[in-house]
Amino acid sequence: MDRSPTSSAPVVAADGRRTLLLSVDFEDWHQLVRRRVGADRWEEPGPALERQTCALLELLDELAARATFFVLGMAARTHPELLRTIAAAGHEIGCHGDAHIPVHTQTPHAFGADLRAARATIEELTGLRPVGYRAPAFSITRDSPWAYDVLAAEGFEYDASQHDTPRIRGRVVPAAIGPHRLKAGLWEFPVAVWRAPAMRIPVGGASYWATIPTALVLHGLSRAGAMAGLYLHPYELDPRPLRAQLSGGTSITQRGHAALREAQRNLARRRAPGVLRAIAGCYRLITYGEAHAQLRDRAAAGP
């Protein structure tokens, strides 16, 4: 008899709501967009992460939800006070790597070093040792299956990087839509995706909510399996429009690239709070760490 968690009944809270896992990829949009367009002094702290994080933490309080923040090391170093505030508010601290370099472009050695750098920063600032990981841009692909072994060797206990969206080239298609064990011994928590008859619909990411009607997001989540994952970014909760604010020496091409990124992100930003409120009305939102503890205890208890 198959007793894997993915074959069991959906996890239902006492109030009848099903459970989804809520996460935030904690990164500084301005750092990343400046680096992407090749701007000078890209590593300087961006002007908006503090207000974005405050808006996000207020919304999570309003929804009585706790989330897992997968923290990018370089963003934490430029905004140490924000990381401490997030941890003090009772959210789980996970790891998003250090420099936001796609995993499949790294060697196993470089990937291990990136993980250790991020974790050293997180531990120094919070005293907490993250056991969960999300790859930048879900970049553990079919070209980098070794990444799971590196994560396990570095002491991580779960991964949340599998996202079955057509936008990711070479993506790893999860073996199950719900949490499951990987060969490396880690737990995998896939992002919520509705496997509709004709296509995959990635309903778990706030960047997709910009183009999917809320009712369809809710319907898709009902088909995405128990303990499916949601993710958003601080910039999607920014109360003000995003502006890249490049320095004077940037070219027209650089400014064009930045303007495109602004337009894409501002579309998602306008929709994210309302969609998350609608989801919270139908689902109980918990951290990945809470789900991981439940599954681990259930597995330890045996059949």
Ligand SMILES: [Zn+2]
């Ligand atoms: Zn990221």
